[in-house]
Amino acid sequence: MYNLWWDIIRSMKITILPDEVASQIAAGEVVERPASVVKELLENAIDAGAERITICVEEAGRKLIEVSDDGSGIPAEELSLAVARHATSKLHSAEELFQIRTLGFRGEALASIGSVSRLTILSNQSGQKIGARVDMEGGKIVRSEPAGAVQGTTVKVRDLFYNTPARLKFLKRDQTEKQQIDNLVSRYTLAYPHLSIQLEEDGKPVLRTTGNGDRREVLAQLYGVDLARQLLEVIFEEDGIEINGFISPISINRSNRRDITFFVNGRWVQDTTLVTALMKAYQSFLMVGRYPLSVLFLHIDPKDVDVNVHPAKAEVRFRQPDEIFTSVQRAVRRALMAYSPVPQLVPTFWRTHNDDATRFEPSIEPAGLAGSERLQDQSDGITNPSEVDGQTGQLPHFSAIPILRLIGQIGATYIVAEGPDGLYLIDQHAAHERVLYEKMLNTRGQVVSQTLLDPLVVQLPPQSAKILQENLPVMKKIGFQVEEFGINTFRVSAIPAIFTGKDPHAAIRSVVEDFEEDETPLQGLVEEKIIARICKRMAVKGGAVLSTDEQQALLRDLEGCAAPRTCPHGRPTMIHLSVDLLERQFGRRGARSA
Ligand code: ADP
């Protein structure tokens, strides 16, 4: 046996493959199935600046895939070149790989597709009276001539894999191949809402977008109006990384990752780092084995991402993956927090202890965090955070809370209040933090300062002094008047008016102390962070007895907040016991079998 193999191997000589065979092998990497052809042609149309793109497939793309666009077109004299291997108008040198702003750059797609199908390209460059046409069969140009055509390009791919029977055999059922195409086109319609994209299968329209740029409208087409309007919008920009798109609230989730989509610089990528970051942001919000629905679009400097690491360009490599990871997690987390509903006491979390008294175990989970199944039967009581104004399509004041009637303070820590829909327990510290935070954010730029009668002189350790000194412009912007007053010493002559009567020393320290412990680079300090820290320090503490007036004022202020349900760090400010829940618990309605 061994000898036989050895003979065979020895008889093999190194030869260079004929062009045709080489092309077919290369094509295997780019053109795996009909959906890959659609992807390449669609990307070419997008690169050509098209505004309207029509995709027609027949028999799941086996018989025909035709993509027409109204883009720039291909100059007649270059048409034959376009189907040659490594022929591209998008890249001229290796350095340019890191400045790529087009989806294509390898000049491989048309050549590859042409080598495994019967390919016809009809194109007319803008401004030309007459266009050109080229026909290719199994990798060879069989016809090339001038032809009348409207502006733009039409690419027809017939009989895909007709000359590579092995590939043909690997195709799945029509249904599956069609699904792949639908999925792909859907994702591109989301990524490019300002393009009008139309998909037709066997003469029947499957999808058509208007191209008006409204991503939520595209989402409505893909997932239904109801679901689309419940999705939370992500808008994020930090350290040169921009992330936007939509994610599902915790109440909407899936049993698989299929509805998790990432685009990086306009390119659809499947990247485990990105998915992990997303999942991390949802951690503890979703039950194990459940996945969110999300479409997120990352925009980063092209020099920070290598797009040339995968044959179908479905993967990219980030220069600083950790930063991207953190940003995605932060962006998603923030969106989730901003829209998180008022936490409710969830009956299933009440535990009975083995002593005879049934104790009230404060296992409180914010309602939305308890998993979808549970959330569904809790529509009672609270304003649905996911209602979208039907007329404007705008997200309303998501987290508004009703007018609350003060009942009193308990444990010098919580404020008890009644709303039209039940009882509210408010954490005075978290609530006050939120109130101060929004007040400070709202008065940025037109800050009101309170001049101190006795300017305060603070001396700080060198490291802290440096931090404060670096952040003096921000301090000034938010209402502090601080100036250097000798070595490591500062003079504070005014503080934001909302802190009138409070200890200015504490406010200053909050800026430096907390940041000393923080590992984050100093130059990364954003104003919001500083404000949040100061508010945390200046907010009334748990354990502080408040006068009725103070309690009342806190409630009113909280009602006026844009996001009253969470403190600036994302913790809940309140929990809610709905009337319905109380009635159930007291056996007035649908008594529990305990
Ligand atoms: P790549 O997109 O990587 O450049 P392709 O093989 O997909 O390689 O396309 C080769 C070239 O043909 C492109 O660089 C472009 O100049 C031209 N081309 C292909 N499709 C179109 C189109 N729909 N509109 C205009 N030009 C196109």
Ligand code: MG
């Ligand atoms: Mg291309």
